[in-house]
Amino acid sequence: MIDNLLLGFSVALHWDQLLFMLLGTLGGMWVGVIPGLGPITAMALLIPFTFTMDPLSALLMLASISAAANCSGSFTSILLNVPGESTAAATCFDGYPMSRQGRARVAIGLSIGASLFGALAGMLAVIALTQPLLALAKAFSPAEYFALAVLGLSVVAVLSREAPVQGIIMAALGLCLSFVGVDSVVGEVRFAFGVLELQSGIGLVPVTVGLFAVSEIIGWIVTRERVSQVGELTGSVMQGVVDTFRYPVALVRSTLLGIGIGITPGVGAVAASFLAYAVEKRASRTPERFGQGAPEGVIAPEAANNSAVCASLVPALTLGIPGGATSALLLVALTIHGLRPGTMLFTSQPDLIWGFFAGLMIGALMFAAMGLLMTNLFAKVTLVRAEILAPVFLVVSFAGVYAQEQRLFDVFLAVGFGIFGYLARRFGYPVVPLVIGLVLGTLAETSFHQGLTIAGGDVGSMLLRPGTAGLLGAALLLVAWTVWGALRDRRA
Amino acid sequence: MDRARWPGLAFGAFLLLILGHVAATGLRARGISGLFPAVVGGFGALLALLNLTQLALGRAPAPEGDAPRGAEAAWALGLSVGVPTLYALLLWLLGFWVASGAVLLALPWVLGYRRPFVILAIGAATLVLSDLVFVEVFDMRLPLGLVGEALRESWQAE
Incomplete structure (x- = not known):
């Protein structure tokens, strides 16, 4: 493995590869901070330009965009409570309260440190464990995917411990939103109310921009407060980076969780970040700090989503099964260059594949260096008056929502979800469970029906498969653990 | 009833309406297409009704917004x-x-x-x-x- 890595570094450390990675990192960082304009748009746009490039440069540039956008999406989560990427939604919980306390630079430092660790450890683990992990991933059937979705949904219990009934209601609503559009089981259109745009379903971008960005902007208009309530910035970004390593258990646990979820196609980094946050909150001896600016609340989702994005490359490059949209686009780029994912890729093109892995590690370091340089500038946004910030972000958010599908209907959806999100928060309903329900709804329903068909309609034999039962047991344990903790707190 | 609870009750009723509609549509759907919507919508509607009853009876705390009043x-x-x-x-x-x-x-x-x-x-x-x-x-x-x-x-x- 060491020889392969050395080969990879010798290929990736060429000036031309470094230049393409730098371009990809800068571009990714830029699209990552604009809500709605994600790495998928940027990668899809750049794919035609990669026709004439050598395959490694093309892959490294595209992967750098994905990695940098994934990391920088958390900057706006921390500074403005507006996730630049859906994967950064869980970072809002504790990142934004830190900004409100004037500790935006520390929070970004924590995010950079955890992202860097997650990405590097994720890549190393992927390199070391590719073969055994592949065997595990291959053993997953629809029944296990259904159980995995249930495990993801059980996170709601942990995240809404203070208002569990309201949390479950919102999760059910999120699941219901995932039913809108063409039914994945029989192909019928459901809950579209005759609206053509609803037949393709409700996208994650208008929902997240509405629930997080628009409802936050509404909040700014109402209160007219700066993000930083203390009116100044305290702490430094380096302090945040150093603090990341004061929580080694949270860092390692979340990274491992991200890798586990990343290698499982179809689940994705969004679920990984929420699950990691929930596990850390539940495992903490002082869970009441979560949501108030706890450093682990930033470290856990960031380490998990970055390691999940790296790990999603395993099924993409070896089985040709994309773990998410960005790895699907990487597969497209591979195919354009006449390469086929699979074991042959590892044996016939070792310089390409190991150069790619080494390049991703260099790209993570490059992003961290750039993040450190630019944090002071970014953090100043928390000192800008709400009267100025609200219109600017309203315009940028709406342009981002429109740009993704080029339809105004999504803008109206974002407005609707913004108003709904604002009212929900006012009346004590947490909005994050709704996003979790929407993300996992299709996976849960489709895999349940597929699993049931495979099991010949016998629910018992479907749910009692060892993998399925284990994952469902873990979900049950997570809920029981939370209920027990809540009861214990009430007695105390 | 305390008038401060009315907006919260209206919002809870709105949620109940959506979830109830999903459950009813799921029950009316042909074949397995309606199974998941019926189960999820039904369960959600049940909880929404419970929540609404608690709020109406004053057993749940009235929601407090951070918005100014008057x-x-x-x-x-x-x-x-x-x-x-x-x-x-x-x-x-x-x-x-x-x-x-x-x-x-x-x-x-x-x-x-x-x-x-x-x-x-x-x-x-x-x-x-x-x-x-x-x-x-x-x-x-x-x-x-x-x-x-x-x-x-x-x-x-x-």
Whole structure:
């Protein structure tokens, strides 16, 4: 493995590869901070330009965009409570309260440190464990995917411990939103109310921009407060980076969780970040700090989503099964260059594949260096008056929502979800469970029906498969653990 | 009943209505297509009803918003709900450039910010950057609106 890595570094450390990675990192960082304009748009746009490039440069540039956008999406989560990427939604919980306390630079430092660790450890683990992990991933059937979705949904219990009934209601609503559009089981259109745009379903971008960005902007208009309530910035970004390593258990646990979820196609980094946050909150001896600016609340989702994005490359490059949209686009780029994912890729093109892995590690370091340089500038946004910030972000958010599908209907959806999100928060309903329900709804329903068909309609034999039962047991344990903790707190 | 609970009750009833509708539609659907919606909607509606009953009986704490109260609250809430809605309608009618220009110039003023040159500079910078990012770099079309499209068509016809 060491020889392969050395080969990879010798290929990736060429000036031309470094230049393409730098371009990809800068571009990714830029699209990552604009809500709605994600790495998928940027990668899809750049794919035609990669026709004439050598395959490694093309892959490294595209992967750098994905990695940098994934990391920088958390900057706006921390500074403005507006996730630049859906994967950064869980970072809002504790990142934004830190900004409100004037500790935006520390929070970004924590995010950079955890992202860097997650990405590097994720890549190393992927390199070391590719073969055994592949065997595990291959053993997953629809029944296990259904159980995995249930495990993801059980996170709601942990995240809404203070208002569990309201949390479950919102999760059910999120699941219901995932039913809108063409039914994945029989192909019928459901809950579209005759609206053509609803037949393709409700996208994650208008929902997240509405629930997080628009409802936050509404909040700014109402209160007219700066993000930083203390009116100044305290702490430094380096302090945040150093603090990341004061929580080694949270860092390692979340990274491992991200890798586990990343290698499982179809689940994705969004679920990984929420699950990691929930596990850390539940495992903490002082869970009441979560949501108030706890450093682990930033470290856990960031380490998990970055390691999940790296790990999603395993099924993409070896089985040709994309773990998410960005790895699907990487597969497209591979195919354009006449390469086929699979074991042959590892044996016939070792310089390409190991150069790619080494390049991703260099790209993570490059992003961290750039993040450190630019944090002071970014953090100043928390000192800008709400009267100025609200219109600017309203315009940028709406342009981002429109740009993704080029339809105004999504803008109206974002407005609707913004108003709904604002009212929900006012009346004590947490909005994050709704996003979790929407993300996992299709996976849960489709895999349940597929699993049931495979099991010949016998629910018992479907749910009692060892993998399925284990994952469902873990979900049950997570809920029981939370209920027990809540009861214990009430007695105390 | 305490009048402060009414908005919370109305919101809870709205959730119950949505979840109940999903459950009913799921039950009416043919075959397995309605199974998941019926189960999820039914379970959600049951919890929403429980929650609503608790709130109506005063067993659940009345929700406390962070918004100001009184006449100022009505103005602020109207503004906060009205601004995004009006902006979206203006996007549809007048297009991105005119609607965004109007929001960027008028909203800070309405919110009490009184430095016209700063407003003008930030508004112009936001529009220029939007053009650079979305139109020039990503080659995307931002909405021209009904009026913009009509004008474009008439120019093309000439």
